[in-house]
Amino acid sequence: MKEIEIQLTGMAHLGEAIGKYDGKVVFVPYAIPGETVKAKIVKDEGDYLRAEIVDVVEPSFFREDPPCKLFGVCGGCSFQHVAYSYQIKLKEIVVMEQLKRIGGFENPEEFTLLTIKAEPFYNYRNRADFSINRQRLLGFKMRASHKFIHVEHCFLLHQKINEILATLQGKTPKRKTHNVTIRYGVNTGQWLVQPEMDTEEIETGQKNYTEKLFEHEFLISAPSFFQVNTYQAEKLIETVLKYIDRDDRVIIDAYAGVGTFTVFLAKKADKVIAIEESRSAYKDAQINIKNFDNINYLCKKTEEALNEHSIDADAIVLDPPRVGCMKEVLEAISEKKIKKIIYVSCEPSTLARDLKYLREKGYKLIEVQPVDMFPQTYHIENVALMKIE
């Protein structure tokens, strides 16, 4: 297909640089806003074009050599070619753009704070999900084609997970499966490998492991969710706690997982009502909250629990999966007139959608704090604070 020279002027929400050609927006992965590149058009989607870099004509000041030889092939990272200090700027711009375009918030720069940086920005992930091929090699499924790619080492993973990965190459799972998960407690040194593998070299097949955040140890079973960046999880907790004050006597912690925020909220409030639908996370939480007598942990869907009259609070923490909150959840919060909402989100587009809805119900957006939990990728976590007008 046709080759073009194009200047990139912006960043799209999935980490691709954008520019214009022939009146159409062109998406160019692995380019950086401000650069001029030679690119090959690979797909005409009607309203817009997709292109691939052939040559960088004028590189960005922030361009760097990616350390990983699989960068651009595996599809897991989108920003290894961008200096870390600039990655977080690009993410901030995307957050503000989503708040404006989807949320209808004018001047998002007035309430969007500077991103809380990640430290370290490589080797931070405490969890990896691998595929196994016929030769018993472990690797990833490529994002675009879903083809298997053998991975000997991943720069995003904690060093211990890379060591375990090397040990498990060529080993056979003890049950029929094409997937292996490795999780590591960065502050406890415990790990979990599922399923059990045919090896004597390391322990595998653990049902659970523990991780420590600040002084608190959390039990985490194989099916339970836990934040994948232990270092940044502590900063996320601090950000949530910053928004809690003396008036927040009763707090709802919705989508509570194994109790990551719950135990810290319980130290500040008279009472915490935690809501979590996963049976596994709920059971782990029963261990994790055992030293607290002011937590009521419900194993329910948030949309069902919030419909109950007896459940009310001064403040609510929301930390839903990427799809965001169901309308029923947002409706129930506004009907109960819960004064403060602290919304933790890993997906800026659904966050913007839900904040828009809450604003229409009479809440004012006070500020949005981006927290970088996922360096080298386009993903960004945000904590938004809303108060009733």
Ligand SMILES: C[S@@+](CC[C@H](N)C(=O)[O-])C[C@H]1O[C@@H](n2cnc3c(N)ncnc32)[C@H](O)[C@@H]1O
């Ligand atoms: C992004 S995680 C957050 C967990 C926890 N706040 C943390 O930081 O570890 C979302 C959690 O919501 C739970 N979940 C998903 N849909 C739910 C629903 N409709 N009601 C209650 N919990 C739900 C998931 O099982 C998961 O534990």
